Amino acid sequence: SRSINLAVIPGDGIGQEVVAEGLKVLSAVLPQDVKLETKEYDFGARRYHATGETLTDADLDALKQHDAILLGAIGDPSVPSGVLERGFLLKLRFAFDHHVNLRPSKLLPGVATPLAGQPEIDFVVVREGTEGPYTGNGGTIRKGTAHEVATEVSVNTAFGVERVVRDAFARAQARPRKKLTLVHKNNVLTFAGHLWTNIFNKVAAEYPDVTTDYIHVDAATIYLVTDPGRFDVIVTDNLFGDIITDLAAAVSGGIGVAASGNINPSREFPSMFEPVHGSAPDIAGHGKADPTATVLSVALLLRHLGHDAEAARIEDAVSADLAERGGLPARSTSEIGDALAARVAG
């Protein structure tokens, strides 16, 4: 479309700094005739402390009016663990049915990896975003006593699994290697495991040109460090996806460059794009944060909205910048943003 109406949520800590650079690059890459409108929202720790609110129904109604959401990071040590995660981040993913959590991992030239021998890494994880143990099902009895019992319930539905598995097959088919790996733990979590495995195998029959395999989540962490090149597209549940995408980010250059999209493919609700990293309060305010992950999240956002050429321009600019980076003096958050904006403006 010829206009983008974007909700911007800088959030906490370095979120403010990196989002500013993401927007700088977004403005620079868009052609003159695409109108960009942005509206900033003040979600996060300050709003929570000031009002006790994390995300109200009115907020959701306001956010719904946008084409997409760009988020920096939410979270601060002053807020008890879980409050902003469950009350904002997960609430939004569930409210807007962000069932495809897309996390590409590509080791770009010039980027350091903790792995020896600079292996080739280029895969994408399709993490389910609205089910599994993230549903908040479960509870506690006899809290605080010696007889406390706390449960967490992983909920998996045929509906929820099939739609994300189909999305992953379509993505695998569109990539040159056409390979899809299911990651689960079906030898122990046999109820959910059978559901995931059966649906995966059923849909696989419709994609004869996609090569498939299955790996237990524990073994997947081994392959991610010993043979990450074996992966092309991975589909997995919400919790396993959370765990392996942090590891994937670490081996493919670190969370400074890891982007993600919380996607509602039906576009019934706006999708949200955010760097995988958190708010990093320890370095916030010093202009030290690497905005690259946010800039790459902007590329995912543009691709989601159909601006493929602009998305590619951003990705190329990031690749070029990273390839040069070894030779550059250390730069601030805004210097990196300026450099990327200059490149995409071309």
Place this chain on the structure above:
Amino acid sequence: SRSINLAVIPGDGIGQEVVAEGLKVLSAVLPQDVKLETKEYDFGARRYHATGETLTDADLDALKQHDAILLGAIGDPSVPSGVLERGFLLKLRFAFDHHVNLRPSKLLPGVATPLAGQPEIDFVVVREGTEGPYTGNGGTIRKGTAHEVATEVSVNTAFGVERVVRDAFARAQARPRKKLTLVHKNNVLTFAGHLWTNIFNKVAAEYPDVTTDYIHVDAATIYLVTDPGRFDVIVTDNLFGDIITDLAAAVSGGIGVAASGNINPSREFPSMFEPVHGSAPDIAGHGKADPTATVLSVALLLRHLGHDAEAARIEDAVSADLAERGGLPARSTSEIGDALAARVAG
């Protein structure tokens, strides 16, 4: 004690080969006056195919008579996923209340790691072994239909969490660095997360000399590849422990050298010691499997039974052998076992 009555379960695939070497080293290390009795059990795929049985009540009664159990590996592609895992391995852990699943990770000199720069790695994971999503709680409705719902319930009790947390604190206190890290996901799994965190903090107050910290499981996978030296003792739940110990094994030399103990500290039932690796049917029967992980599991077994000096002799022999290994021609399973047996016999 002056005698060891050992149950031996070679199991499937390379289990047979590696257990033979483990026993060879065990015989060689024991002083003359310690009587070693062994009884072999035929659990695994062959027994399952022949009889449909995985582990009967009579089997459990027989195993109970032993001081400890040495296991090779259980699992074969001819058996549906989950049958031997739930029907044998997990059944045994639950029946014998193996609530401390001990998995040391030490990068020994001369051992290759996929990480750049050969970092120092020396930590131990205390994985809870009888709760979490491993309990088999959960179920399926409308199986095979478009409306299937499958749940997995993670069960966490104050009793179960406190005993494993106490075990981990005691282990941390006995180590030079005296540091204990809780790994969980308490910002999302808030019911179980609060239970784990509260008990961890409560017990910490009794161990003022132990330094503590907390890391989310996803972030823990990052540290395991970027800064594994930060860990000393880790305590975590059954599923997170499963995942991070495979990664820990990978970064500290691979599953060829990763040992584990399924321990009942009260000694009410025999504890079981096993390499972290599986049955590796692809290389079984060729004398290619590395028996080191099994030999190190024998060392854990000896330490559990109070034979600390013999355990240390085995660990020293393995270190010396691995340090030399780079200079040695490739050796077979039994050649490695012979070399280790010769060293410990001293």
